[in-house]
Amino acid sequence: MRGPGGEIVSDKLLFKDIDEPGLATIDVYKRRGGYQSLERALKCSREEVLQNLMDSGLRGRGGAGFAMGRKASFLPRGTMDKYLVCNADESEPGTFKDRELMQKSPHMLVEGMIIAAYAADANRSFIYIRGEYQQQAEILERAIQEARDAGYLGERILGSDHSLSLVLHRGAGAYICGEETGLLDSLEGKRGNPRLKPPFPANQGLYQGPTLINNVETLATVPHIIRMGGGEYAKLGTETSTGTKLVSVSGNVQRPGNYEIELGIPSREIVYGLAGGPERGREIKLWFPGGSSSPVLTPAELDLPYDFDSMAKAGSMLGSGAIIVVDDSVSVVDVALKLAKFYRHESCGKCTPCREGTNWTVKMLQRVESGEATPMDLDIIASVQQQIMGNCLCVLGDAMAMPVASMVSKFRGEFEAHIEARRAATGLGAPLAGVGV
């Protein structure tokens, strides 16, 4: 992906020809080599396809970063109904990569799903798309119908023993339905409450059957792995973070948008090189490397390579690959409060630490904001975050606790200065006459 002079050259997988007019139709997609990977995969055995997915080292692109091939291999063999669910709920703040993929190249996702279902021996598949993506759902629905008419979906696909149905399911606006078990409950027609794990969806998922759940980008990568071969794909990126990744850059940058990068390039190259960095005269104050749920990093950490392990080593995570840049014109208190309010609104209410923790964190941050807090409240905020982490059925609570805790610890000085300034402005905490300090 590097030219002779070290510059990044265009060698896109997912974004190749993405703006080609009509790519969303099956004719143009096939002219661009579409569905050839499917034909090739169906000529191999399921084990060979699965082995290719394992060899590729592809890690889930939705947030957790679990090896996709291994997850597919966990599904039991047998003749029972097995399910493949594509998580297209993309509601992590700052993330919009799946939207661009589904909208412009829906057949890439459909082809990836058919191959992944073949590898996992699943016979029923679903795409759970968030309700707000109305236009994208219409595009996908057309693509699915085209694939069905062309014989890529249905009974005995292309004469093989593989049969697959695909249903597009629209959600109705709930962040928690991006969590895999919450998504399954929602797909079963219930409120989207997460379930206790284990049992994991691979054993007991949708309708209590074995279920493979993957993100849109993960599944859209599958045709490319089959085309290149798992071993060849693994040569892209770093040893433990293979391949290319779509990165959604947003916030205070000059050119927000989706960029396809090879994992392991310096983060600075993404934020400054591709997205143009902050507006002239502004400096970056902090950045989220993987959506609003990831602990924040400082500008000095922009030199880290952008891959799963480097981000984890820095105490954060690559998450969904959504970089949110915040410049020095913004108060860190506002950012923390905004995030906490979001998670309070989206908490499903099933587990106490999350339901109560998000609520009290908002109240405490509002006190910080208005200057009614004391620096001791910052310790209480930090301790509440500690008590949320790891104590809930799903990671929504952690998703608030991690960034808020990291902001309070890394920018404590700014929180304290904000409290002092607001106290002085509102006349709180003025020394009483006659009381010596």
Added chain:
Amino acid sequence: MSVARYDHGSRIPGWDDAVDLSKDPAEVPDPATMPVPAELRAAIEAAMAKYPDFRSAAIPALHAAQDLHGWCSPEAIEQVACVMRLTPAYLTAVATFYDMFATQPVGRHAVYVCTNISCSLRGADALHSAMQEAAADDPDFNVRAFECLGACDIAPMASVNGVYVGPLEVSDAETIVAQLRAGEDVLPEKQLLRRACADPGARS
């Protein structure tokens, strides 16, 4: 010390809004007496046929009912309950969980302004106020602040009847309201579907 209480005996305002405690719980409506519009029945039955378990069609069915009635009114919920053979309570529980289902009457033009982190860094809060002001007192409009809509590349943005538009200026609020009133396409040049990918390498 005595605690101030509402008539219903609780300190929580509105905790009994969803129910009338003097009534028995509603049962699955009787298909013989419950009128259901034919097109709604067809839509729900088609949705139920798509899934191994018919209950999975709850959200698609509520979408269909809301499209027809404008909101998930008690009547709409009863019609869905009648076709799906589920209790109205079950469907109300589902409808109240999701942000896109309105359990109170709303205006027919849904304008969701994203006010989450990436959009607010680029002025979404001012846009939301401007939008509310522009549509003030017009019962046809349902302007609300929404959580991240997944279009931070066009921040600040809004979803106008399902069409994503951005990046918006504060002055666009008036235009959006005027165009909706006139029944026109909203800000055609700012619609997301017409936007090219930001990645320079993707433009070959």
